[in-house]
Amino acid sequence: xxxxxxxxxxxxxxxxxxxxxxxxxxxxxxxxxxxxxxxxxxxxxxxxxxxxxxxxxxxxxxxxxxxxxxxxxxxxxxxxxxxxxxxxxxxxxxxxxxxxxxxxxxxxxxxxxxxxxxxxxxxxxxxxxxxxxxxxxxxxxxxxxxxxxxxxxxxxxxxxxxxxxxxxxxxxxxxxxxxxxxxxxxxxxxxxxxxxxxxxxxxxxxxxxxxxxxxxxxxxxxxxxxxxxxxxxxxxxxxxxxxxxxxxxxxxxxxxxxxxxxxxxxxxxxxxxxxxxxxxxxxxxxxxxxxxxxxxxxxxxxxxxxxxxxxxxxxxxxxxxxxxxxxxxxxxxxxxxxxxxxxxxxxxxxxxxxxxxxxxxxxxxxxxxxxxxxxxxxxxxxxxxxxxxxxxxxxxxxxxxxxxxxxxxxxxxxxxxxxxxxxxxxxxxxxxxxxxxxxxxxxxxxxxxxxxxxxxxxxxxxxxxxxxxxxxxxxxxxxxxxxxxxxxxxxxxxxxxxxxxxxxxxxxxxxxxxxxxxxxxxxxxxxxxxxxxxxxxxxxxxxxxxxxxxxxxxxxxxxxxxxxxxxxxxxxxxxxxxxxxxxxxxxxxxxxxxxxxxxxxxxxxxxxxxxxxxxxxxxxxxxxxxxxxxxxxxxxxxxxxxxxxxxxxxxxxxxxxxxxxxxxxxxxxxxxxxxxxxxxxxxxxxxxxxxxxxxxxxxxxxxxxxxxxxxxxxxxxxxxxxxxxxxxxxxxxxxxxxxxxxxxxxxxxxxxxxxxxxxxxxxxxxxxxxxxxxxxxxxxxxxxxxxxxxxxxxxxxxxxxxxxxxxxxxxxxxxxxxxxxxxxxxxxxxxxxxxxxxxxxxxxxxx
Ligand code: PEP
Ligand code: MG
Numbered sequence: 033x034x035x036x037x038x039x040x041x042x043x044x045x046x047x048x049x050x051x052x053x054x055x056x057x058x059x060x061x062x063x064x065x066x067x068x069x070x071x072x073x074x075x076x077x078x079x080x081x082x083x084x085x086x087x088x089x090x091x092x093x094x095x096x097x098x099x100x101x102x103x104x105x106x107x108x109x110x111x112x113x114x115x116x117x118x119x120x121x122x123x124x125x126x127x128x129x130x131x132x133x134x135x136x137x138x139x140x141x142x143x144x145x146x147x148x149x150x151x152x153x154x155x156x157x158x159x160x161x162x163x164x165x166x167x168x169x170x171x172x173x174x175x176x177x178x179x180x181x182x183x184x185x186x187x188x189x190x191x192x193x194x195x196x197x198x199x200x201x202x203x204x205x206x207x208x209x210x211x212x213x214x215x216x217x218x219x220x221x222x223x224x225x226x227x228x229x230x231x232x233x234x235x236x237x238x239x240x241x242x243x244x245x246x247x248x249x250x251x252x253x254x255x256x257x258x259x260x261x262x263x264x265x266x267x268x269x270x271x272x273x274x275x276x277x278x279x280x281x282x283x284x285x286x287x288x289x290x291x292x293x294x295x296x297x298x299x300x301x302x303x304x305x306x307x308x309x310x311x312x313x314x315x316x317x318x319x320x321x322x323x324x325x326x327x328x329x330x331x332x333x334x335x336x337x338x339x340x341x342x343x344x345x346x347x348x349x350x351x352x353x354x355x356x357x358x359x360x361x362x363x364x365x366x367x368x369x370x371x372x373x374x375x376x377x378x379x380x381x382x383x384x385x386x387x388x389x390x391x392x393x394x395x396x397x398x399x400x401x402x403x404x405x406x407x408x409x410x411x412x413x414x415x416x417x418x419x420x421x422x423x424x425x426x427x428x429x430x431x432x433x434x435x436x437x438x439x440x441x442x443x444x445x446x447x448x449x450x451x452x453x454x455x456x457x458x459x460x461x462x463x464x465x466x467x468x469x470x471x472x473x474x475x476x477x478x479x480x481x482x483x484x485x486x487x488x489x490x491x492x493x494x495x496x497x498x499x500x501x502x503x504x505x506x507x508x509x510x511x512x513x514x515x516x517x518x519x520x521x522x523x524x525x526x527x528x529x530x531x532x533x534x535x536x537x538x539x540x541x542x543x544x545x546x547x548x549x550x551x552x553x554x555x556x557x558x559x560x561x562x563x564x565x566x567x568x569x570x571x572x573x574x575x576x577x578x579x580x581x582x583x584x585x586x587x588x589x590x591x592x593x594x595x596x597x598x599x600x601x602x603x604x605x606x607x608x609x610x611x612x613x614x615x616x617x618x619x620x621x622x623x624x625x626x627x628x629x630x631x632x633x634x635x636x637x638x639x640x641x642x643x644x645x646x647x648x649x650x651x652x653x654x655x656x657x658x659x660x661x662x663x664x665x666x667x668x669x670x671x672x673x674x675x676x677x678x679x680x681x682x683x684x685x686x687x688x689x690x691x692x693x694x695x696x697x698x699x700x701x702x703x704x705x706x707x708x709x710x711x712x713x714x715x716x717x718x719x720x721x722x723x724x725x726x727x728x729x730x731x732x733x734x735x736x737x738x739x740x741x742x743x744x745x746x747x748x749x750x751x752x753x754x755x756x757x758x759x760x761x762x763x764x765x766x767x768x769x770x771x772x773x774x775x776x777x778x779x780x781x782x783x784x785x786x787x788x789x790x791x792x793x794x795x796x797x798x799x800x801x802x803x804x805x806x807x808x809x810x811x812x813x814x815x816x817x818x819x820x821x822x823x824x825x826x827x828x829x830x831x832x833x834x835x836x837x838x839x840x841x842x843x844x845x846x847x848x849x850x851x852x853x854x855x856x857x858x859x860x861x862x863x864x865x866x867x868x869x870x871x872x873x874x875x876x877x878x879x
Contacts, residue, residue, distance in 0.1 A: 055077040056233030073240050078234040092206065094196070095198070109236070113235045134197075159188075247303060250269070252325050253267035261346060269286075271284070300331055307333060310324060349378060372837040379515055384513050395471030398468060402466055404509040412438070418441035425445070432455065444465055451780075454782060532869045533866050555850065565601050588679075602684050615763065624652070670716055685724055701760070724737060762818050773803070801839060811829070811842075811843075828849055828850045834857075
């Protein structure tokens with residue numbers, strides 16, 4: 033390959049054929065700035081193929097490189113120019129070309145101190161980064177530092193410091209090309225999403241030194257706040273007093289008028305006005321919020337580089353929306369620029385990225401947001417703290433359904449065990465509480481009321497901060513940013529809905545959840561897990577009575593006490609959802625979850641049931657199962673103890689009648705969990721139809737309802753064709769379906785998931801991101817068989833994957849009707865749905 037500088041290295045001009053794919057983003061960006069007539073110093077682009085050839089050992093024609101130094105300051109910089117800015121690259125090398133002769137000339141023009149500073153900086157950088165000499169030998173400072181550095185170089189290399197600028201440049205280019213090719217750089221860029229063989233271009237730029245009689249110096253300027261995205265001019269300017277160059281006599285100025293000190297705006301309003309003008313032009317033409325690097329020479333600005341402004345998620349939303357509002361980009365592009373997951377950072381408090389973090393330990397980031405509170409080790413302690421008005425964080429080995437009230441009373445949850453679909457994770461996401469699970473590094477000592485974490489001992493009552501977005505547990509109260517559910521957020525989601533795409537419903541169990549679902553504009557409730565309603569105050573005793581009943585009649589009696597409360601729950605949900613669809617799942621969990629596990633709890637239960645402790649213990653033992661997740665739960669319970677589903681169906685229908693009388697007509701959707709055989713559906717359907725007829729007769733009114741099936745077992749997916757014959761809808765419960773497809777307990781997977789993912793056994797946690805190859809195939813097969821039987825059957829996903837952007841894209845491409853996820857993930861899902869639709873239109877796929 034030809035590496036001759038003249039043929040391969042293009043001078044960047046408005047008309048040169050500079051391509052991002054061939055020369056990298058920086059070269060392309062500089063060309064755009066030049067096309068805008070911004071004052072960019074003479075720049076050259078070395079194409080990626082040449083850089084690869086140099087890395088492979090092709091010689092560099094030193095003679096040709098000499099041309100780069102013609103005219104100008106005699107100094108050049110070399111910067112990396114990867115295809116994508118986030119892929120990074122080797123560090124910039126400045127002041128290439130300085131030698132004894134130029135040093136003497138600069139000393140005369142700008143003073144020895146400045147010339148020394150430039151030469152010394154280059155010798156040090158060349159010795160360490162290019163010649164790869166020991167950095168410890170090049171820490172020279174003070175008087176004579178330059179001569180000592182030059183002498184050290186000569187002693188180490190057995191030759192004087194290279195004086196030929198072209199040779200210096202050749203060595204710099206070779207070193208940067210090789211650095212990019214090295215194993216560390218490959219790993220680093222792969223971590224940033226770049227392919228291992230991603231190419232690198234290089235940009236050589238004549239250096240503007242900032243020399244002259246008037247205002248001189250260098251700085252950066254940005255036009256939006258990187259944390260909030262608010263329009264605001266900030267940056268820094270290191271000015272050179274009395275016409276001296278970068279280095280000596282420097283004075284830092286604020287950019288805008290500032291009471292803390294002098295500003296560029298006051299010192300040189302014309303220079304400041306130029307910078308603002310360039311900033312506006314760059315934003316409009318580069319269609320992005322930029323950070324501009326500049327040099328000022330005698331009041332004249334040179335723009336030496338412009339990069340995309342690094343920003344937080346909340347700033348990202350605000351910037352994308354304001355670019356679209358200003359007509360710089362179309363709304364669809366604004367939608368595509370925001371990472372859906374980033375919206376989670378706007379919904380909750382966040383640890384301020386500028387604040388210090390005292391890290392104690394890490395776990396799995398199970399529910400986003402941040403909160404500070406005092407450690408409590410039991411649900412009862414959480415409720416007590418809440419009653420005292422003290423924010424608290426519930427720290428448990430793992431949570432169990434009885435902890436629900438403790439979770440409600442806490443501002444965040446931390447568990448030692450569990451994965452992304454463990455009880456703590458699912459409930460916390462539903463409640464919008466920051467949560468970390470699987471924090472293997474903590475040990476809870478309930479007897480001493482302490483917590484050992486990261487080698488420290490914390491006591492119940494000590495203050496910690498949970499960062500559920502990053503999975504970090506911090507000591508003390510970290511500085512938090514408030515949620516940012518502002519006008520920009522609302523606008524972005526309004527555009528998302530206009531883009532169309534798969535429907536988004538919420539998983540909502542309580543009126544509070546339903547209110548959040550409405551606030552985030554879910555199109556309905558896709559999953560109401562009714563069992564959570566049974567843990568509340570007076571319901572638990574009735575539930576336990578039902579479990580202990582000896583006969584169906586006794587069971588019915590206990591259930592009759594729960595019926596009015598269930599009816600009330602459903603009426604409230606229907607009212608809040610105001611005619612939007614509500615899918616209610618019939619009772620699902622194994623009954624033992626409602627029973628106490630410890631001796632004290634059993635004793636209390638015996639007392640409240642007025643039974644001998646031995647009887648209670650015997651009954652509890654009888655209910656225990658080896659693997660309750662595969663035992664008597666879901667529809668199996670519904671068929672074995674049909675009174676439970678009868679009661680629930682009655683509560684749903686009575687609520688339907690009540691709510692329809694007061695407001696919009698309600699058509700409830702009833703969903704049967706854990707089905708694996710068509711006959712299960714037939715049996716339940718017959719009984720529910722009978723309850724519906726009874727309620728119609730008693731209430732002398734008509735209503736309709738839809739009966740559907742939750743596809744959570746591999747067999748249900750495979751038999752979806754015949755199951756569909758009896759169902760108005762199918763909803764894939766991908767939590768259980770993943771558990772059963774992998775044979776992997778969702779509550780225990782957290783113990784080894786980290787190792788499995790890091791060793792590449794699984795590319796991602798399959799409870800978090802849908803396993804498209806395995807579980808996905810069951811989804812596609814099930815949907816296809818169901819649609820062959822009933823072409824218009826509604827198909828959805830209501831497992832946790834319903835809130836995961838990649839999984840939503842899969843459901844969109846599969847032609848499903850909607851996804852349903854925790855209320856706080858609804859905005860993320862709405863944006864992900866819009867992005868899938870836009871991508872589909874661009875590629876001409878489905879839609
Ligand atoms: C599921 O299994 O995917 C589901 C939504 O139900 P749950 O998480 O309540 O088991
Ligand atoms: Mg399930």
